[in-house]
Amino acid sequence: MYNFVLLAEASLRRNYQDLRFCPQDDREDLARSSQRSLTRLQEALPQAQYLDAGGLRAFGLPYLRELLLPRGYRRLEEAGWLLEEHSGLGAAINMDEHIVFKALGDARQADELLKGVRQLEGKALDPQHPYAQNPAYGYLSYKPVLSGSGLHLGLIMHLPMLHFLKQARFMARGFLEEGIQFKGLSLPDGRNPAKLFLLTNSGSHRLDDQAISQRVVDAAQDAARKEQALQQRALNRSGQTSLTEQVWRSYGILRYARRLTSSDFLTHWSNLRLGVQGGILPLDPLTLDGLLHYANDYAFLREGLDPKTFAFRRADEVRRTLSGGI
Amino acid sequence: MICEVCHQKHADIVFKTVTGDQVATKAMCLACAHSMQQDMVKMFMALGFRRDQVEEPRIQEEPAPAMPRYLCTQCGRPYEGLDEHTMAGCAACYDAMREELDAVFGSKPQDSALATEEAPVEAVPQEDALSQLRYRMMEAVIKERFEEAARLRDQINRLELAEGQT
Numbered sequence: 299m300y301n302f303v304l305l306a307e308a309s310l311r312r313n314y315q316d317l318r319f320c321p322q323d324d325r326e327d328l329a330r331s332s333q334r335s336l337t338r339l340q341e342a343l344p345q346a347q348y349l350d351a352g353g354l355r356a357f358g359l360p361y362l363r364e365l366l367l368p369r370g371y372r373r374l375e376e377a378g379w380l381l382e383e384h385s386g387l388g389a390a391i392n393m394d395e396h397i398v399f400k401a402l403g404d405a406r407q408a409d410e411l412l413k414g415v416r417q418l419e420g421k422a423l424d425p426q427h428p429y430a431q432n433p434a435y436g437y438l439s440y441k442p443v444l445s446g447s448g449l450h451l452g453l454i455m456h457l458p459m460l461h462f463l464k465q466a467r468f469m470a471r472g473f474l475e476e477g478i479q480f481k482g483l484s485l486p487d488g489r490n491p492a493k494l495f496l497l498t499n500s501g502s503h504r505l506d507d508q509a510i511s512q513r514v515v516d517a518a519q520d521a522a523r524k525e526q527a528l529q530q531r532a533l534n535r536s537g538q539t540s541l542t543e544q545v546w547r548s549y550g551i552l553r554y555a556r557r558l559t560s561s562d563f564l565t566h567w568s569n570l571r572l573g574v575q576g577g578i579l580p581l582d583p584l585t586l587d588g589l590l591h592y593a594n595d596y597a598f599l600r601e602g603l604d605p606k607t608f609a610f611r612r613a614d615e616v617r618r619t620l621s622g623g624i
Numbered sequence: 625m626i627c628e629v630c631h632q633k634h635a636d637i638v639f640k641t642v643t644g645d646q647v648a649t650k651a652m653c654l655a656c657a658h659s660m661q662q663d664m665v666k667m668f669m670a671l672g673f674r675r676d677q678v679e680e681p682r683i684q685e686e687p688a689p690a691m692p693r694y695l696c697t698q699c700g701r702p703y704e705g706l707d708e709h710t711m712a713g714c715a716a717c718y719d720a721m722r723e724e725l726d727a728v729f730g731s732k733p734q735d736s737a738l739a740t741e742e743a744p745v746e747a748v749p750q751e752d753a754l755s756q757l758r759y760r761m762m763e764a765v766i767k768e769r770f771e772e773a774a775r776l777r778d779q780i781n782r783l784e785l786a787e788g789q790t
Contacts, residue, residue, distance in 0.1 A: 318699055318714045430715040435729055438715050443708050503729055
């Protein structure tokens with residue numbers, strides 16, 4: 299299963315009892331919420347990098363982290379993002395809930411992620427500003443159906459064959475009955491060139507942390523099994539199938555292209571990863587996943603480059619990684 | 625002043641016509657004025673005008689907006705029901721949607737760290753009782769159960785008075 303998981307995120311969703319919830323256009327409450335959250339978080343994570351709404355608008359976030367945030371997060375006022383790189387602990391402020399504590403890392407350490415996010419919540423808790431909760435419904439969310447313990451475990455999975463064969467929709471329906479949300483991580487235009495999916499528990503009402511973790515891991519194993527079976531059938535190592543041909547073509551493009559848009563890169567990256575998983579391409583999976591750093595414009599915006607050069611820079615970095623600088 | 629047309633009813637309208645430097649007035653009751661208006665409409669139509677060009681358009685009253693099924697007493701957010709897309713405006717919205725939430729989640733407290741052993745099981749504190757009564761009064765108003773709303777209003781007033789005296 300872990301071959302198909304790129305990133306795991308444990309998150310705890312909280313709102314302040316005395317303030318209006320996020321989707322309301324109440325700038326005063328959003329400003330109060332932001333100030334409270336930031337004060338406590340900066341005490342709890344002194345080495346964390348913080349991006350306010352202006353910073354998010356200017357730079358965005360690295361690709362995989364961006365996928366875990368509400369679409370349009372860059373247009374939000376009084377929003378913020380905080381992350382301590384070495385621990386993977388951080389928070390999203392005023393994006394959908396007042397504060398969403400996060401722990402990002404490897405799916406193999408899901409239990410540590412759950413523990414880490416709970417500890418962060420404990421450190422950041424301010425007794426003077428309690429969180430909104432109700433004995434019957436748990437911690438209150440801006441979406442009532444999400445109220446409960448507020449804990450979510452999300453896995454970003456690469457499932458190209460399920461995407462090609464349009465099986466994801468049927469899987470999503472089946473998972474919904476088990477309390478699992480399974481959705482494609484598509485671009486604003488609706489396409490999903492990277493064939494990435496987010497698998498997470500749809501609610502947390504009357505579920506403890508262990509139950510949530512087990513539920514998500516079981517669903518991920520189910521999805522991984524199906525993907526594995528489809529890949530074995532489709533990938534023919536003799537090179538006779540069109541899918542194998544597609545993998546090698548994508549390798550050639552990424553190896554030699556001089557210009558790559560984000561969408562092009564993601565499409566070919568996905569084919570390469572399929573080739574690595576199927577044993578066709580002798581590439582290091584970690585190196586390949588590391589290329590996602592250049593998937594969106596985040597890396598280039600931070601350098602202050604001219605946006606017209608991003609596609610060329612992306613191609614340069616990908617070539618350098620795949621071929622050693624040619 | 626008596627109507628100058630029927631010479632029977634009280635005149636409610638005075639028409640003034642100006643022709644050149646001559647001014648003529650005629651006092652009429654409503655029925656005669658309406659009858660004259662209809663005659664004028666017929667006259668203009670006989671001259672080739674359409675009825676809609678001659679008659680004043682009837683102003684249609686806009687229907688009153690329907691009251692929402694639920695209404696939060698704190699932030700004023702209206703709700704028609706609960707589904708996966710429903711968004712709460714504040715913590716008090718959960719009180720407004722209590723019926724639907726109880727149907728989805730059940731009304732038992734959670735078996736989690738939130739349900740502490742210290743949670744009281746006796747009577748609800750006075751402040752919470754008042755909030756609940758206010759919510760129920762608002763709900764009764766929305767559902768047009770005005771007698772119940774009046775009874776709740778009186779109950780709230782008695783509790784507030786008692787609270788003020790303590």
